[in-house]
Amino acid sequence: DGGITQSPKYLFRKEGQNVTLSCEQNLNHDAMYWYRQDPGQGLRLIYYSQIVNDFQKGDIAEGYSVSREKKESFPLTVTSAQKNPTAFYLCASTLGDRDYNEQFFGPGTRLTVL
Amino acid sequence: AQSVTQLDSHVSVSEGTPVLLRCNYSSSYSPSLFWYVQHPNKGLQLLLKYTSAATLVKGINGFEAEFKKSETSFHLTKPSAHMSDAAEYFCVVSDQYSDSWGKFQFGAGTQVVVTP
Numbered sequence: 001d002g003g004i005t006q007s008p009k010y011l012f013r014k015e016g017q018n019v020t021l022s023c024e025q026n027l028n029h030d031a032m033y034w035y036r037q038d039p040g041q042g043l044r045l046i047y048y049s050q051i052v053n054d055f056q057k058g059d060i061a062e063g064y065s066v067s068r069e070k071k072e073s074f075p076l077t078v079t080s081a082q083k084n085p086t087a088f089y090l091c092a093s094t095l096g097d098r099d100y101n102e103q104f105f106g107p108g109t110r111l112t113v114l
Numbered sequence: 115a116q117s118v119t120q121l122d123s124h125v126s127v128s129e130g131t132p133v134l135l136r137c138n139y140s141s142s143y144s145p146s147l148f149w150y151v152q153h154p155n156k157g158l159q160l161l162l163k164y165t166s167a168a169t170l171v172k173g174i175n176g177f178e179a180e181f182k183k184s185e186t187s188f189h190l191t192k193p194s195a196h197m198s199d200a201a202e203y204f205c206v207v208s209d210q211y212s213d214s215w216g217k218f219q220f221g222a223g224t225q226v227v228v229t230p
Contacts, residue, residue, distance in 0.1 A: 035220075040223075041222060042220040042221055042223050043158075048216065048217065050216050058217075088155075101210070102148060102160050103148075103158075103160075105150075105158040106157050107156060
């Protein structure tokens with residue numbers, strides 16, 4: 001079955017540690033996205049990538065980093081510079097076509113800083 | 115620039131009664147509009163989308179939405195609510211032909227409660 005997988009489902013981090021969230025898709029989509037979700041705030045864009053080896057900052061990129069070395073994979077690293085990283089993180093992808101641009105979402109990773 | 119406003123943060127309905135979730139958008143270009151549903155601790159699932167074809171869009175699970183350009187609205191409706199409709203709903207806009215193409219703006223969400 002085609003889809004997006006995120007791992008782990010739950011992640012606990014001590015303050016000062018970097019952690020990496022995994023996002024993999026087998027939909028052959030060109031574009032991939034990372035969002036952060038906090039209660040009552042909807043989804044906020046962290047980073048997005050429309051093609052391999054290229055990515056752009058979203059609205060809240062500070063304290064996060066990404067890479068896009070393969071079409072299928074778009075890992076997100078939450079660095080120690082992110083002051084309040086506890087949140088639900090969602091990965092999404094789209095075909096990248098203007099007429100077929102709905103996003104498909106993964107199941108999410110809940111990150112908790114201890 | 116694109117933006118979206120969901121006019122109700124919470125909606126409570128009785129099972130079997132109609133559901134109306136309101137969404138207004140701002141877009142400089144030809145917008146794509148979407149409604150997604152999210153159940154607790156899950157990812158988002160697409161309910162329906164508008165991409166400049168028919169203004170009345172039918173989606174999954176009996177939902178539909180009407181694109182009204184003059185009112186810049188894209189309200190979501192369902193004739194009869196089911197208990198399984200209890201979830202959070204997001205209205206999303208994307209400009210198809212602007213510099214921000216490829217980016218999506220999310221509303222703050224509407225939490226739907228369905229009572230027996």
